[in-house]
Amino acid sequence: MSTWKAFRPDGIPHPFALTLSNEETMFVSGLGGHDDEGNISESPLEQARQALRKMQAHLEREGFSLDEIVWFHPYTTDISYAFEMDEALREAFGDNPPACGSMLAGVQLADPRMKIEFEAVAVKGATRVRVK
Structure with missing residues (x-):
């Protein structure tokens, strides 16, 4: 049996954790582009x-x-933002990106100022290698 740590700081309006992790896997829930x-x-x-x-x-x-x-899921309020968002994703992930759930475009996000939101799953020790 493994223990899962839920991180949910005070002030978060929804009842879900921002992250959930055990020793080998971490789920990161929807993050927008807000600063601190x-x-x-x-x-x-x-x-x-x-x-x-x-x-x-x-x-x-x-x-x-x-x-x-190993798995990444982007959301955007307008498909026209996808290519701008892709630039940041290429900067972060380079030539060996994670798998991606389909990009959902045209979604309404929690804060009307938000244009993007990301979710991800990480696995400790994972190494992404590009194959052809």
Whole structure:
């Protein structure tokens, strides 16, 4: 039996954990591009970069890294933001990206300023290798 640690800081309006992890697997729930003060850029690219910085911090808190993400799920409020968002994803994941649940576009996100939101699953020790 394994213990799963749920991280849910005070002030989160919904009843779910931001992350759930055990010794080998970590789930990161939907993260938008807010900074620590709740500010958010108008730019989908900057929102994506900020969301990835937050995701990296959550992963590192539990001993994981962006390199160990094996499944990634992006959401965007408008499909036209996808190519801007993709730039940040290429910066973060390089030539060996994780698998991706289908990108959901045209979704309504919790904060009307949000243009993107990301979810991910990381596995301790995972190494993504590109095969052809």
